[in-house]
Amino acid sequence: xxxxxxxxxxxxxxxxxxxxxxxxxxxxxxxxxxxxxxxxxxxxxxxxxxxxxxxxxxxxxxxxxxxxxxxxxxxxxxxxxxxxxxxxxxxxxxxxxxxxxxxxxxxxxxxxxxxxxxxxxxxxxxxxxxxxxxxxxxxxxxxxxxxxxxxxxxxxxxxxxxxxxxxxxxxxxxxxxxxxxxxxxxxxxxxxxxxxxxxxxxxxxxxxxxxxxxxxxxxxxxxxxxxxxxxxxxxxxxxxxxxxxxxxxxxxxxxxxxxxxxxxxxxxxxxxxxxxxxxxxxxxxxxxxxxxxxxxxxxxxxxxxxxxxxxxxxxxxxxxxxxxxxxxxxxxxxxxxxxxxxxxxxxxxxxxxxxxxxxxxxxxxxxxxxxxxxxxxxxxxxxxxxxxxxxxxxxxxxxxxxxxxxxxxxxxxxxxxxxxxxxxx
Numbered sequence: 001x002x003x004x005x006x007x008x009x010x011x012x013x014x015x016x017x018x019x020x021x022x023x024x025x026x027x028x029x030x031x032x033x034x035x036x037x038x039x040x041x042x043x044x045x046x047x048x049x050x051x052x053x054x055x056x057x058x059x060x061x062x063x064x065x066x067x068x069x070x071x072x073x074x075x076x077x078x079x080x081x082x083x084x085x086x087x088x089x090x091x092x093x094x095x096x097x098x099x100x101x102x103x104x105x106x107x108x109x110x111x112x113x114x115x116x117x118x119x120x121x122x123x124x125x126x127x128x129x130x131x132x133x134x135x136x137x138x139x140x141x142x143x144x145x146x147x148x149x150x151x152x153x154x155x156x157x158x159x160x161x162x163x164x165x166x167x168x169x170x171x172x173x174x175x176x177x178x179x180x181x182x183x184x185x186x187x188x189x190x191x192x193x194x195x196x197x198x199x200x201x202x203x204x205x206x207x208x209x210x211x212x213x214x215x216x217x218x219x220x221x222x223x224x225x226x227x228x229x230x231x232x233x234x235x236x237x238x239x240x241x242x243x244x245x246x247x248x249x250x251x252x253x254x255x256x257x258x259x260x261x262x263x264x265x266x267x268x269x270x271x272x273x274x275x276x277x278x279x280x281x282x283x284x285x286x287x288x289x290x291x292x293x294x295x296x297x298x299x300x301x302x303x304x305x306x307x308x309x310x311x312x313x314x315x316x317x318x319x320x321x322x323x324x325x326x327x328x329x330x331x332x333x334x335x336x337x338x339x340x341x342x343x344x345x346x347x348x349x350x351x352x353x354x355x356x357x358x359x360x361x362x363x364x365x366x367x368x369x370x371x372x373x374x375x376x377x378x379x380x381x382x383x384x385x386x387x388x389x390x391x392x393x394x395x396x397x398x399x400x401x402x403x404x405x406x407x408x409x410x411x412x413x414x415x416x417x418x419x420x421x422x423x424x425x
Contacts, residue, residue, distance in 0.1 A: 005017070005018070005042070005043050006020060006028065006032065006037075006039055006042045007039075007040050007041040007042075008032060008040045009038045009040065010036055010037055010038075011036045018119075019119055019122050019123055019126065020032070025042050028042055029042075084118075084148075085177065085180075085181050085184075086181055088121075088148065088149070088177060089174050089177035089178050089181060090174075091112050091121075091125065092173055092174040093171065093174035094115075095109070095112060095170055096167045096170030096171045096173075096174060098111060099166060099167040099170065100167040100171075105132060106129060106132055106133050109125060109129035109132060110129055112125050112129075113126045124145045127141070127144070127145070128141040128142055128144075131144065137158070137161055138157055138161060138166070139154050139155075139158035139161055140158075142154050142157060150318075152297065152314045152318065153173065155311075155314060156172075156173050156300070156301060156304045156306060157169065157173075159301075159304045159306045160304060160305070163305045165305075169304045169305070172300055172304055173300070173304070176296065176300040179296060179380075180293070180296075183289065183380070183383070186383065186384065186387050187387075189391075190390055190391050190394075193394060193395065194394050194398055197398040197399075198398070201401065201405065204402070204406070205405055205406075205409075206241065208406075208409055209237060209238045209241040209242065210238075210242050210245070213234060213235070213238040213409065214238055214242055216413050217234070217235050217238065217413065228412070228415045230408065231412045231416050233412070234408075234413070269322050270323070273321045273324075274323055277321070277323060277350075281390065284386075285383070285386050285387075285390070286321070287324075287350075288382060288383055288386070289383060290319050290321050290324050291324075291351065291352070291355060291375070291379055292375075293318060293319060293320075294315055294319060294324070295355070295372040295373070295375040295376040295379070296373070296376040297311075297315050297318060298311055298312070298372055299368075299369045299372035301314065301315070302368065302372075303369045308341075309332060312328055312331065312335075313332070315328060316329060323350060324350055327344070327348040327350050327351070330348065331344040331345055340363050341359055341368075342356045342359040342360035342363060343360075346360075358371045358374060358375055359371060359372070359375075
């Protein structure tokens with residue numbers, strides 16, 4: 001059934017617009033008339049093109065805001081991404097609730113379409129409903145929209161359909177998505193403060209170097225006295241910043257592009273991930289986040305009936321670290337040869353002993369899913385504590401760095417003035 005975007009007027013004469021599925025324009029007009037809407041314009045929505053258009057428009061809006069307020073732009077982008085993920089978790093739970101109540105799948109999807117407010121997601125669910133009405137399975141219909149329903153999501157839905165326990169799988173999937181959103185929120189919250197402080201500090205230093213320092217240091221030019229080394233360094237940096245700011249911007253953009261290209265290469269990504277795991281404070285935290293994601297995802301998929309090898313294929317794609325991904329690939333090959341999961345993970349040395357031991361116990365006792373859940377729960381609590389400590393440590397550290405930078409500028413200006421006063425005395 002096609003999906004139409006329409007415009008019209010309600011019974012009070014107010015202009016309205018929206019998206020609705022119907023067999024044709026005439027059916028759409030009749031359906032809207034029942035809802036008290038007088039149709040004035042209808043156009044069949046090209047699902048993917050329209051979604052791309054919405055994304056482009058949103059990107060243009062973010063770009064405009066970023067020129068005015070970069071922090072507002074970042075918050076817009078983060079809120080939109082978080083909102084989309086949370087909305088998918090909400091509709092997953094609602095669909096599971098409707099199915100458990102005995103509502104047929106097609107009718108449940110229709111109810112979701114009616115209550116959704118985001119146009120892009122509304123079109124996606126409407127297309128899923130259309131595909132299901134035409135005989136496709138729910139998993140196959142969702143697989144058409146990989147930007148909304150990830151491979152993990154689709155495979156769990158297919159496993160639930162195959163086992164005849166779709167509503168239970170959807171409930172488990174909704175809980176998993178909620179947990180992932182919470183974990184992602186913790187990471188973003190921990191990184192947001194130092195990024196903002198760094199940008200603010202850099203902006204303050206640029207203003208000082210370009211506007212304030214040249215005016216103050218110009219009085220030292222005619223004295224003929226030797227200036228302290230820190231004042232000379234300040235003048236050099238100020239001159240470079242004021243006269244060659246465009247070259248500094250181009251150099252920064254060039255270095256950033258080279259870094260992104262290096263990081264996206266296979267060798268560069270592997271080197272970056274290896275260094276990341278070896279950092280003193282960030283490394284253990286990054287490893288725990290990846291292991292939590294691994295344990296939670298694998299437990300959810302196995303409990304939903306997804307085969308182990310297929311689950312490992314999906315898990316390795318969401319770890320976000322090539323070093324750990326390689327370990328999972330090697331573990332998968334070892335499992336094909338009849339080995340357990342815990343043995344190759346232990347041999348790699350990348351997984352903590354407590355994790356491999358709990359996995360081994362879970363395999364022997366037939367409670368692997370429960371053990372993985374316990375690992376994820378324990379590490380999730382530890383991540384909370386470490387995130388709190390890291391944030392507490394970063395706040396005074398960033399203030400100290402900013403204060404030290406400003407103090408360097410102030411002392412570099414005051415020292416020659418004090419020397420001139422001594423000379424006059």
